[in-house]
Amino acid sequence: MFTITRALAAVVAAGLLTAACGSAPDHMASMPPTTSSAMSMPGMAMTDGLAAESGGYRFEPASTTVSASFRFRIVGPDGRAVTEFEPEQTKLMHFYLVRSDLTGFQHVHPTMAADGTWTAPLSAAEPGSYRAYTQFVVKGTDEVLSQPVTVPGAATTSALAAPAATTEVDGYTLTVGGDKPMAGMTHKLTIAVAKDGQPVTDLQPYLDTYAHLTAFHATDLAFAHLHPQGREGSTLSFEAMLPKPGDWRLFIQFQTGGVLHTGAVTVSAG
Known part of the structure; x- marks a missing residue:
């Protein structure tokens, strides 16, 4: 089961598919909050990922x-x-x-x-x-x-987990920080990785980066990119663009000891 050093993409008002591809090995300075209209760059599909x-x-x-x-x-x-x-x-x-x-x-x-x-x-x-x-x-x-x-098969559904600042996966604690997400604007989002209460020291590159981050909107599964901005120790930084208000489910993938881990957490965009 379960970043993109390519240019930061714009989002049209309807919403952007965000596949937040983790953090690049070299530290990069983050940018101040920016409206989506100022983020448009060529080469990136301006869709929410919901079309065939x-x-x-x-x-x-x-x-x-x-x-x-x-x-x-x-x-x-x-x-x-x-x-x-x-x-x-x-x-x-x-x-x-x-x-x-x-x-x-x-x-x-x-x-x-x-x-x-x-x-x-x-x-x-x-x-x-x-x-x-x-x-x-x-x-x-x-x-x-x-x-x-x-x-196929008999299916049951579960309610979406409430927004939270932390999540656990495979004995690791992931803590979400940074600015409060506001729909239609770019904000800094950080994810700190710890184990047994201590910052990890053995993060390994995954797909040439240190994490892969993907977000899906709770109501329609629109897909959005959270762009990597760097790594400081065990803390990964992203530029987060969540184009729609409401709850988003983030899936965080990172690697240690040759093992890929996938954590999930809900965040809310105002």
């Missing part, structure tokens, strides 16, 4: 039923499967599977066959409604496309 088609590219799953080997294609403007992609965080494709109640999250890196068919290796998932996201770069433009999918 954007910029002439279409996400076509072989099936909307989730299996252990989920296959799909990205079809281009010419109607053919795209086979040429550019690396993003060392990978040609990032695939996310997110449960509708935000209790399930998988982030994997599919492999592509010569004909442009991708295969995403997924772990067993609880029955229910999900959304599958593909994140990729083609011809210099970042795209995030998604489709609703289903894991």
Whole structure:
């Protein structure tokens, strides 16, 4: 199961898909809060990740039923499967599977066959409604496309965890700090990693960075990027843009001792 040194992207009023890709190894100064209209830069798709088609590219799953080997294609403007992609965080494709109640999250890196068919290796998932996201770069433009999918079986849902400042995963404590998020503005967000009450000293690079951070809106699963700004010891800094007010579920991935850990916490944007 379970940052992007690429340029800071803008968000249109409807909302941005944020896949917050962790913190770059070198320290970088953070920027003051900025309105979304001032953040627009070329090369980044201006979407919330909820469309199956954007910029002439279409996400076509072989099936909307989730299996252990989920296959799909990205079809281009010419109607053919795209086979040429550019690396993003060392990978040609990032695939996310997110449960509708935000209790399930998988982030994997599919492999592509010569004909442009991708295969995403997924772990067993609880029955229910999900959304599958593909994140990729083609011809210099970042795209995030998604489709609703289903894991068959009798499903139950859970209420979203209330906003909190800390969360626990695999014996680690993650503490969220920084400015209070305000919808439509960029703010500094920090995540401190500790174990047994002490800051960790063994964070390892993951996808060439020290963490990967992804946020999904509680009501519609809009996907947003929290951009890396640096690392000071065990504290990771991000530029957080949450374009819609309300609750967002953050999924934080970091690595120690060769093991990838995934924590989750809810934050609220005013």
